[in-house]
Every structure is written in structure tokens, then in C-alpha cells.
Amino acid sequence: MKRLICLALMFFAALAHTYEVTDDTGVVVHFEQPPQRIVSLLPSLAETVCALGQCARLVGVDRYSDYPVSLKKLPQVGGGLDPNIEAIVALRPDLVLMATSSRASERLRTLGIRVLSLEPKTHADVQRVMLKIGQVLGVADAASIWRTIDAAVSAAAQSLPVGARSTRVYFEVNQGPYAAGESSFIGETLTRLGVKNIVPAALGPFPKLNPEFIVRANPDVIMIGERSAGGLTQRPGWHSMRAVREGRLCIFSTEQANALVRPGPRMAEGARLMAQCLADKAPSVARKRIP
Template sequence: MNPVRQGLYGLMFAVVGAFCAPAQAALQITDDAGVVVNFERSPQRIVSLLPSLAETVCELGQCDRLVGVDRYSDFPASLQKLPQVGGGLDPNIEAIVALRPDVVLMATSSRAADRLRALGLKVLAMEPKTHADVQRVMLKVGQLLEVPDAQKIWRHIDAAVMAAAQSIPAGARGARVYFEVNQGPYAAGESSFIGETLTRLGAKNIVPASLGPFPKLNPEYIVRANPDLIMVGQRNVEGMAQRPGWAGLRAIREQRVCVFPVAESDTLVRPGPRMAEGARIMARCLAQKAPGARP
């Protein structure tokens, strides 16, 4: 074949191939369940079924993209005006579909992901449990929203934890702490984001990393561990002293129990942008209640 004609054919096939080739996704995200989700553009309509994820979206300056949230998402206050679509474990599927979201953000523990995907919705499952998880999820949400330097949120948290640690009196360091996240009792273990913050604050968690981030404990375990200090939310403190053997706990005998109001408790148990404030709340508790703290 004539070299010129051969070159023209080659150019023609290349052009035709370019038009016929499948379009490349503008954005590709792999969620914590290992599912790869492709987007033609950054999502503009977002439903969040996890408070920490909704807070992260807002912290990145993209609150206006949220069109629906779960019943527990109440910070910032503007989220309270959005349609509520149930909880992470019992979402209202019809309500979510009616909002026509470009993506649904949810916890990996939710069982609704497959149902939503079957209805044609894009789902990203992310559930941070450790400091490393929180940092990774923030970067992933930043990538999804195409917000540069999402890492700045984590830098703020890291600096706040460091400052909180420096505010604690030397005598309060080493206190053996039990942090109850929910009745059951469920504890914040050493490997959880709460436990990791406590460690950085100089406290000793009575629940080792080997038991997992948020294990359900036998109440007798806490009796045997006999913590110096108990941290618990107002919702869960009722009846604590009446549990078998708990009246004899050192923390309860000496009134070394920090009971956090609902707003503070919500801040503490959400692995998101307000972890900085959470560190300050726990540091204040240690400085006031831990053995060896200031009188």
C-alpha cells in the first residue's frame, strides 16, 4: 500500500477509535468496602447517613451539596433543616431515592448499600474507627468533592490534640481510664480513635487494643480492672453505680466520673472534624478528675 495512503488510513482509524472508545470516568473513588465507584463529575447532590461524614462535607465548605442526612446529623445547625432519611442502620430507602442524590455516603456496617446500588444509586461506604482511618476518609471525601488540601482538617486536629496534652498537669498523667460509649457496656478501646486520643493525652486505657476498637464488655471486666477515672455520656450514666460490683469501683467511690452533656458526648464519639474539640473535652476531664490532678 502507498505509504501516504497507509498513513491516512492509520490516522482515520485512530480518530474513529478515539470517538468509539468508552469515556473515562472523571473521578474514581474506592470506598472502605473495596467497591470502586466512578463519577463523571464531582457529586453535587449528596445524602449522608453518618454524622461524621456530613460534618466532614461541611468542614470542607461544601455543606450546600447535602440534600439529606440521617436523623442523628445535627451539626452544624444548618443540617437540622435538611430532610431526614432515617438512620444508618434503618434508612428510609424511598426517601433517599426521592432526593435524587448523585451519591450516598454511609457506614460500612450499614446493610442498605446493596439495596441502594440495586436501585441505581452510587454509594460510598466509609467508617473511620482510628486516627489513620479518620485522616484517610477526610482525604477521600476531599477527593470526591474536589476540594484541595483536605489534609488541613487533620493538621488542625493533630495540633489541637498536642496542645490539649500539654494542658494536662503532670500528676494527672498515667490515669487508668474507662470510656463508655454506650450501655451494654460498649467501651472505647485503646485502638479506637477515642482511645488513641486518650493515649496521646497521657492516659492509660483499661481496654487493650487486642479487644478491638469498640468492644462489648462483661461488666465484671471493668470491676476487675478498677479504673481510676470513668468517662461517660449523660445518656448512659443512669444506673451505672447500681451495676453489680460497680459501687466499689475506685472511680465511683472517689467521684472520679466525668459525665458529658449530650452535645459534648456527640462531639466525642464522632470521628470527624470535631475531634479537636473532643481532645480538649477529655483533657479538661483528666485535669479536673484524674488522681494527681489539680485540687
């Protein structure tokens, strides 16, 4: 009888430690204990794991995950959309984090590997994903880490000169040109900074634009990464745009651009970079500096 009671207690104790999380595709993922060997196939998810103080649990990443710098030492398992399945299996992960757009989730699940598909696209998503990964990893203070990030974005907005807040901005995410629209997390940051995005929400979060649209919109300031900035002044009609003509361009280094375009814990850094750009380049601010 005592043995049966002991077994029952052990059974219920095990149940008490099991938990489940629903990912962004609606799949319910069950856990008996927090995972210790994690492969991440999306840079923003790897950065979130590290922001939660759990970098040591990462055993593999996609080829684009490069922050913090310690991630560069980990095995790379290909791209996030089409990763190397054999390389992932060889790492014996007890969890793979990936974007909802990845084609690898079903294949990994059929191989018995636990998968959590998460893809932050807005500020609210960044908060939700951080809390969800915190729940999965058993990190109790994920909410306080998010509050620190959110407060830093607000501080960046408060640091901006009042005169800069009427500025019309074009943010180019990648060549194409692909832009950050109002409904993207980058667009939300611009809105919190109090400036006007020339790409309306109706066009989607990251639309591919007709270059003539940008010329006609004639933004006051252009934000662009150095990888896309080559030949910018040679684009048809761009020499006539106010921002190009008056040199009101913010060209971000590759490292800065990565912080800006990844919806994760470095969102606050991205807000500071944009605020500094506006403080330096906004026409209303520049005019006040003229003696």
C-alpha cells in the same frame, strides 16, 4: 475534518475530568464531575462534608446527624443501617455516603444511585476519609484541614498536667456496658493524652464488657455520657470503685458525647473534653490542689 478534531478534543477533555475513588468495601466509584446532591447516612461523614466547607451539597441525612445545627433542617431518611430507600430516591442524589456496615448499598446501586461506603474507626481512618471525601468533592485543601485537627489533638495533650498522665481511665461509649478499647479512635486519643486505658486492645475497639471486669480494674477516672450515667452508682460493685467513691466521674452532655464518639472532624474537640476531664479529676492533680 475540523468537526472530527473538535469532537475528539471534547471527548478527551471530558476524560480529563473523570476520576475514580475506591471505597472501604473495595468498590471503585466513577465520577464525571464532583457530586452536588449528597445524602449522608452516617453522622461523621456528614460532619466531614461540612468541615470541608460543602454543607450546601447535603440534601438529606440520617436521623442521628445533628451537627452542625443546619443539618437538622434537612430531610431525614431513617437510620444509617436500614434507611428509607424511597425517601433517598425522592431526593435525587448524585452520591450517597454511608457506612460499610449499612445494608442499603446494593439496593441503591441497583436503582442507579452512586454509593460511597466509608467508615472511619481510627485516627488514620479519619484522615484517610477526610482526604477521600475531599477528593470526591473537589476540595483542594482537605489535607490542611486534617493537619489543623491533628495539631489540635496534640495541643490538647500538651495542655494536660504531667501528673495526670499516669491516670487509669474507663471510657463508656454506651450502656451494655460497651467500652472504648485501646484500639478504637477514642482509645488512640487517650494514648495520645498519655493516660492508660483499662480496656486492652486485645478485647477489640468497642467491646461489651462484663461489669465485673470494670470493677476489678478499678479505674482512677470514669468518662461517660449522661444518657448512660443514670443509676451508675447502683451498678453492682460500682460503689466500691475508687473513681465512684471519690467522685472522679466526667459525665458528658449529649452534645459533648456526640463529639467524643463520632470519628470525624470533631475529634479535636473530643480530645479537649477528655483533657479537661483529666485536668479536673485525675487523682494526682487533685492531690496537688489540697492545701
